[in-house]
Amino acid sequence: MKPTRARLGILMLISMATLINYLDRSVMGVAKPALVAELKISPEVMGLIFSAFSWTYALAQIPGGYVIDRLGTRLTYALSLGLWSLATAIHGFMTSVAGLVSARLALGIAEAPCFPANSRVLSTWFPQQERAKATGVYTVGEYIGLGFLIPVLAWVMGHFGWRSLFWVVGGLGIAFAFVFHAIYREPNESPRANQAERDLIAAGGGFSAGAPSLAFSWARVRRLVTTRQIAGASIGQFCSNSTLVFFLTWFPSYLAEERGMDFIKSGFMVSLPYLAASLGVMLGGVASDWLIQRTGSPSIGRKAPIIAGLLLCASMMLANVLESNAAVIAIMSLAFFGQGLAGLGWTLLSDVAPREMMGLTGGLFNFFTNLAGIITPLVVGFVVGATGSFYGALAYIGALGVVGALAYLFLLGPVERVSID
Numbered sequence: 001m002k003p004t005r006a007r008l009g010i011l012m013l014i015s016m017a018t019l020i021n022y023l024d025r026s027v028m029g030v031a032k033p034a035l036v037a038e039l040k041i042s043p044e045v046m047g048l049i050f051s052a053f054s055w056t057y058a059l060a061q062i063p064g065g066y067v068i069d070r071l072g073t074r075l076t077y078a079l080s081l082g083l084w085s086l087a088t089a090i091h092g093f094m095t096s097v098a099g100l101v102s103a104r105l106a107l108g109i110a111e112a113p114c115f116p117a118n119s120r121v122l123s124t125w126f127p128q129q130e131r132a133k134a135t136g137v138y139t140v141g142e143y144i145g146l147g148f149l150i151p152v153l154a155w156v157m158g159h160f161g162w163r164s165l166f167w168v169v170g171g172l173g174i175a176f177a178f179v180f181h182a183i184y185r186e187p188n189e190s191p192r193a194n195q196a197e198r199d200l201i202a203a204g205g206g207f208s209a210g211a212p213s214l215a216f217s218w219a220r221v222r223r224l225v226t227t228r229q230i231a232g233a234s235i236g237q238f239c240s241n242s243t244l245v246f247f248l249t250w251f252p253s254y255l256a257e258e259r260g261m262d263f264i265k266s267g268f269m270v271s272l273p274y275l276a277a278s279l280g281v282m283l284g285g286v287a288s289d290w291l292i293q294r295t296g297s298p299s300i301g302r303k304a305p306i307i308a309g310l311l312l313c314a315s316m317m318l319a320n321v322l323e324s325n326a327a328v329i330a331i332m333s334l335a336f337f338g339q340g341l342a343g344l345g346w347t348l349l350s351d352v353a354p355r356e357m358m359g360l361t362g363g364l365f366n367f368f369t370n371l372a373g374i375i376t377p378l379v380v381g382f383v384v385g386a387t388g389s390f391y392g393a394l395a396y397i398g399a400l401g402v403v404g405a406l407a408y409l410f411l412l413g414p415v416e417r418v419s420i421d
Helices: 006-039 043-059 061-071 073-091 097-111 114-125 128-160 162-183 195-203 218-225 228-249 251-258 263-295 298-321 325-342 345-352 355-369 371-387 391-410
Strands: none
Touching (some): 006 043, 006 073, 006 097, 006 114, 006 128, 006 195, 006 228, 006 251, 043 061, 043 355, 061 073, 061 114, 061 355, 073 162, 114 128, 114 345, 128 162, 128 263, 128 298, 128 325, 218 228, 218 355, 228 263, 228 298, 228 325, 228 345, 228 355, 228 391, 263 298, 263 325, 298 345, 325 391, 345 355, 355 371, 371 391
16 A cells, blocks of 8 residues: 655644744744834843743743643644734734733743644654654745745835734734644544555654653653753754844844845845745755765764754854945855754754653753743843944854854764653
8 A cells, every 4th residue: 555645734734833933923023123113112121022932932841842742732732823823913912011021921831832742743743764854844934934924024014013913923823723723633543644654654763653651750851851862952952043033033123223224125135044044944854864864874864964054053253244235144144044954953852852751852952942032132132232233142143053063063972762761
């Protein structure tokens, strides 16, 4: 019997959900110039508002991962999607800093299960040799979507005001939550997957029938934290995520305020870094799976593209010495391309996480990596407020690229599944 390809439909489903996820958390970056003008917000306070999302997002990772293990992917993902989209829409009604911070805190809690759930879907639906390409597909949507939608969102804001951005994007997500719940099923429950496809997934290290969840304990959390594979990947992903957070929050302001670029007039040029990142994601996934097939080594296949990507992230520092806006866009595109390559961290996690604690491991991993979402906006905001320039901020983020590469090189060790007991 020829295997069906139901897993590709599932991949499209989480790709759309991930695009909405990133659109919801980054739309404030587009709204920021008009928002701060209306509400009279300083750079330091804006950094605080940007950062607030990650306070609850990071803290909710471990509980969110545990909920996925207990309630399953379908229900948890649909509820999360609907709630984070509602929180996004609420941003548009806020008239004070306290209100915006509250909305960001709610958004962080609601979005917390998304990436642990994505990791669980990959391990459930895809054999190991397909996971990197699958990660590339669902991850690329967030970059391509942002790249093409930023000029569109800027147009919407120009015609209808910054509040309309949150209402439009939030409404889209609420509608898609119902679509997700109606379509998603585990492989052993899916009417679109035949037994041959389930056997293919299982033979490649997937676990289509699911695995029994271990009871939560802090001893198991400590065991996960002290495992070199998860510790090394978490540090590396923190560094990579610092670059991503900059592009999702302060990058539009950097172009507008430091480089004097207008989103609508500059058009396609401001989208280039996001499109470069999408290319990096796709190339990283293809290269990773190809290296595994050629070398037979998951360690080489997973780690090499990530290390190269983190080193390219460090190239962002060169923007500090460039005069031409075109050259700055080129170097930012190179750095964001590198961040796309480094996006394989979630694929690596699906290879090393204990089968019985996929959700919790994903939540723990995302907790540490999203500390970048707390720290980066604050660092950038205070640096810009204190110096009136992004010079120190770009140097900080570039240096983290080097630190992340060293973590993957010397700390992470072999890419192999961790045994929790």
